[in-house]
Amino acid sequence: MDKEKSVTAILRINCPDQKGLISRVTDFIQRNNGNIVALDQHTDKLEGQFFMRIEWELEGFELTKDQIAPAFEHAIAVPCHMRWQLDFSDQKLRMAIMVSKLSHCLYDLLARYHGGELDVEIPLIIGNHEEMKTIADQFGIPFHLIKITKENKAEQEKLQMKLIEENNIDFVVLARYMQILSTDFIKAYPNRIINIHHSTLPAFVGAKPYHQAHARGVKLIGATSHYVTEDLDAGPIIEQDIIRVTHRDTPETLVQKGKDVEKIVLSRAVAAHIARRTLVYENKTVIFN
Amino acid sequence: MDKEKSVTAILRINCPDQKGLISRVTDFIQRNNGNIVALDQHTDKLEGQFFMRIEWELEGFELTKDQIAPAFEHAIAVPCHMRWQLDFSDQKLRMAIMVSKLSHCLYDLLARYHGGELDVEIPLIIGNHEEMKTIADQFGIPFHLIKITKENKAEQEKLQMKLIEENNIDFVVLARYMQILSTDFIKAYPNRIINIHHSTLPAFVGAKPYHQAHARGVKLIGATSHYVTEDLDAGPIIEQDIIRVTHRDTPETLVQKGKDVEKIVLSRAVAAHIARRTLVYENKTVIFN
Amino acid sequence: MDKEKSVTAILRINCPDQKGLISRVTDFIQRNNGNIVALDQHTDKLEGQFFMRIEWELEGFELTKDQIAPAFEHAIAVPCHMRWQLDFSDQKLRMAIMVSKLSHCLYDLLARYHGGELDVEIPLIIGNHEEMKTIADQFGIPFHLIKITKENKAEQEKLQMKLIEENNIDFVVLARYMQILSTDFIKAYPNRIINIHHSTLPAFVGAKPYHQAHARGVKLIGATSHYVTEDLDAGPIIEQDIIRVTHRDTPETLVQKGKDVEKIVLSRAVAAHIARRTLVYENKTVIFN
């Protein structure tokens, strides 16, 4: 997009609220001659928690990439009791996509990837049905068919996890993947599995939300992208959106209309994750500017 | 708005789907020299049900107002097994408003009434607290304070119902009325009590939905206007809408932001009811054009 | 979607408003034993014009496909001075896509096509740059590169039109095609060329609307899909939508964010055209249910 975007460091912080936090962190960057290009902070007064995302240019910064973390740890993070994460904008995340039979979310992700909208690597796609293989092939991405039955689920998940490990995957996107992941799988990737659920959660948890929505006679349907936790459809919400429907809609037209909002919501959530704009606190997200 | 809107008849129909329904009804109007100004129909194929709203000008129509219903009943409604309702556009509905302590929905309704947006009569406002009396006074509408306690609820509801009867009220609007109506009250006015619930139902049924929404970390809040049935917050939905929120919002700012969507959604639902554009079937609404 | 959707006839009508129109048309279908599955009508009182779309099942209908048009013409269309069009749901439209260098709209159309959302045939894609060829190849659709310069435009357009004729194309979609079509081209396909313009027309006509939007400091950007007429960006609007933006957005991020709304708006307009739900009247559209 920009002619040449300079490399930046991105620091995400969470700690108990206390005086002088912003001053301390910005002073740390300033003393080392860093140029801050973005800062967004949030104080949750009810919980007494402070959150910040700060991004600065590495060009001219007096610490090397390797020196930043130990220096920050020592000078600020430990005394302030921070949870924190440091990333660099030139370090591409590696994303795995898991799919079943529906193509709309997969296509939306891959079309953005191909068009340069998602600055990410996609080393593999895992499907529990073979239908999506042709799409993986279209984009030249390895497709792994790992069929799941009640009986083989535990062992097949081990295969999935092995693929994820071998490919150094940073995070997993469930693009209308129709299997419920086991607790073991979920625990292995905390805040690193992004799902799309086809309702505005917490409405219509579980199976066939559009059929539930039709039965209830709602005038809106929607989609929710969230990090996966052990509680079904109950993880921290990253993004939601809706579209209007009417009495004319059948469960089938709701399914059809819902696809648009599902794919946009999932892609926005993935983009926020890639840009390191998300931070999970208790069962919620802070989504930074 | 229009120079002089001619009086129209409005017929709402529901019956089992069968061939020739539209033709039969439009032919009935045509033979009597009526000019159709609006027709909206819907066929629910899953249920095998037909719904129609048809509106025609009375000027030049060869049946008088009194003659239409018996003629239609005999010629069409009985043979086609129709549920139907006939109204005339010059017959103003009489609306009662019930309130507690919050003013935003009440003001929105009264401001529209005063500005000519709602073609309705408002003979009375009933409050279970005295706070809204000053607003009723501003608009010169009689305010009846009927305080409700656990102990006196049954007898106070009788007072409310007596007022509604004496004032020939056609329908009741609960403008953030904070009491749960008894089954007796609800049964007395089927599909004639409109409530506003401050969530996108079926999410967050019951008390303090904004606090529930905050706890769940949603990125959208909304409001739902519905006809009141015996199941709490589970009646046929007339209208819903949402607004976006973020991690910055507290329960208090959600309450604040939600007011805008509550008042707009309630007023739209009331306007649809007044225009005879709603039809309840099972636990859903058809909202005609 | 449905197990087996029965074939329907779709009739779109426009004529001067007059009494008895709906009755006449529904009676015509009824007498021939047709089962109406959808009817949407609109009366424009300012213009004195009547519009209707009516769809009925051919199964059991007593006229063959070939007999319907002459019978309707004679019995109703001529006496009522109708403009009308008859289509059948099993007659797939043939759509050509014209592109330049941007992939998001093209991908959205092709992903829907591949996923069965758009019931259409796509015999060819025409590009004035070669970039989109790989995408056409992914989907196995013939790609024709026809480069356009100021000098060769007239003769290259003849090549384009030849391709369109040879392929029996019913309508053309400009999926961010960056050339202005000549009057000759436009006149050859009245109401059969669908464009997407990246603003909420009539705001920001012409080149670089996102840069114009940034310069103006708007808080919303949007997209408009319209039939192409000789006046640039001034044809009948089929669909529009918007997304919110802020002071943080640069022209580049507006371009990026705008892609989502462009592709959804264009695909919705194309879907409406394919479903024969559009009717153009004096530089506006009626979009039927």
Add this chain to the structure above:
Amino acid sequence: MDKEKSVTAILRINCPDQKGLISRVTDFIQRNNGNIVALDQHTDKLEGQFFMRIEWELEGFELTKDQIAPAFEHAIAVPCHMRWQLDFSDQKLRMAIMVSKLSHCLYDLLARYHGGELDVEIPLIIGNHEEMKTIADQFGIPFHLIKITKENKAEQEKLQMKLIEENNIDFVVLARYMQILSTDFIKAYPNRIINIHHSTLPAFVGAKPYHQAHARGVKLIGATSHYVTEDLDAGPIIEQDIIRVTHRDTPETLVQKGKDVEKIVLSRAVAAHIARRTLVYENKTVIFN
């Protein structure tokens, strides 16, 4: 809302972008023992400009209200070439409302004021017609009728400005005030006059935008709230929103539907101004969190 909100200082800053700005300002507050409760900053890279809004609690702050401005001026503002403004949360703004004949925006503002949503004083309402007097009376706010004709406009505006001066008005809201203000009036209150225009500017500048929208056949209408400048409907945009419309809408129903979006957009803009969340730069606004 909150039990007892502590008093805060609110500082809005604009200056050329340079290293260390956030650090300098937060350090200034930190050294004086201030607790920052909100910070939002924005860097416009294209213009090389920095913008910040920072809010901190006065309780425990070591400078008195009077000492803050000179200390900040000397230590930071002058060396950094800042435009800046300091406000205190307990200093209520005084707002004048100007109206003509339409009530919906006026009611929305006054209902919010009465309900405690707008923390502002409203010493007077000025009308060029008498229609809105009854509403001013309902709320006990002095109403000044100052009729405007072509001939008397200059002298009547002097009366208006005299009232504004005498009442120590901080900012003026044009709540569908149907007169174009003179350059003299506008120049007297830079960035202190808020207008609502009933279109999504820059579409449909000038008179009768809904009629223009109807003629163009748009599928969306909207409203724009902006600071008034000498160029008609061309000032810095504070807020915009839209609603969907269809071919069924007449200019009259557009006027009707538009009222909802007009009143909400104007009230949101007024709330942002009152909360000192707006900052004008060139012909645009920064709207802080």
